Amino acid sequence: MSIRVGARRYRVAIIAAAAFLVLVLAFPAVAPKAGRSFVDQVKTMLLVLPPIFLLLGLLDVWVPRKTLMKYMGPRSGLKGPLIAFALGSAAAGPLYGAFPVSAILMRKGASFTNILIFVGAWSTTKIPMFLFEMHALSTRFAVSRLLIDLPGIVLIALALKAIIPAREVARLYAAAESTGTPEE
Numbered sequence: 001m002s003i004r005v006g007a008r009r010y011r012v013a014i015i016a017a018a019a020f021l022v023l024v025l026a027f028p029a030v031a032p033k034a035g036r037s038f039v040d041q042v043k044t045m046l047l048v049l050p051p052i053f054l055l056l057g058l059l060d061v062w063v064p065r066k067t068l069m070k071y072m073g074p075r076s077g078l079k080g081p082l083i084a085f086a087l088g089s090a091a092a093g094p095l096y097g098a099f100p101v102s103a104i105l106m107r108k109g110a111s112f113t114n115i116l117i118f119v120g121a122w123s124t125t126k127i128p129m130f131l132f133e134m135h136a137l138s139t140r141f142a143v144s145r146l147l148i149d150l151p152g153i154v155l156i157a158l159a160l161k162a163i164i165p166a167r168e169v170a171r172l173y174a175a176a177e178s179t180g181t182p183e184e
Contacts, residue, residue, distance in 0.1 A: 052097045069109035084114040088121025098122040106176035120153035
């Protein structure tokens with residue numbers, strides 16, 4: 001990969017690093033706090049990402065494409081979204097952990113709608129968050145929020161599937177395919 005392609009590929013990270021540097025130089029008083037925040041975020045990522053990637057490797061090796069297509073593919077029926085909800089709700093970690101998992105699911109043949117439901121569930125219906133809300137905010141609040149979120153996730157997934165062009169979905173699947181190992 002040439003430097004030019006690398007710079008283009010990582011331009012957002014380069015821009016963020018440059019903005020961080022400008023911030024620190026322009027406001028030296030915030031530099032220690034900004035530095036601590038940066039180090040804390042890196043530590044969090046280093047603690048969260050290895051287990052996610054370990055689970056990804058196991059999912060990739062242990063779950064055959066044929067099986068995943070049966071349960072989460074385009075012809076999976078109602079069981080596909082239910083499994084997507086269950087996987088997303090049982091997930092641990094920040095939202096950025098959902099994207100590598102989504103890539104594996106895409107490579108294994110999960111439907112685009114089920115991928116969108118999985119990401120939506122990961123972001124809003126996590127079981128630990130639900131339990132915390134029950135304790136801290138009341139069971140009524142937690143259940144009400146969950147009952148609003150569930151159909152909301154499905155509606156958003158269906159709306160996105162309807163408005164995203166088929167060629168873009170195909171591009172996403174091709175990108176997911178190119179990031180992994182060859183399938184069996």
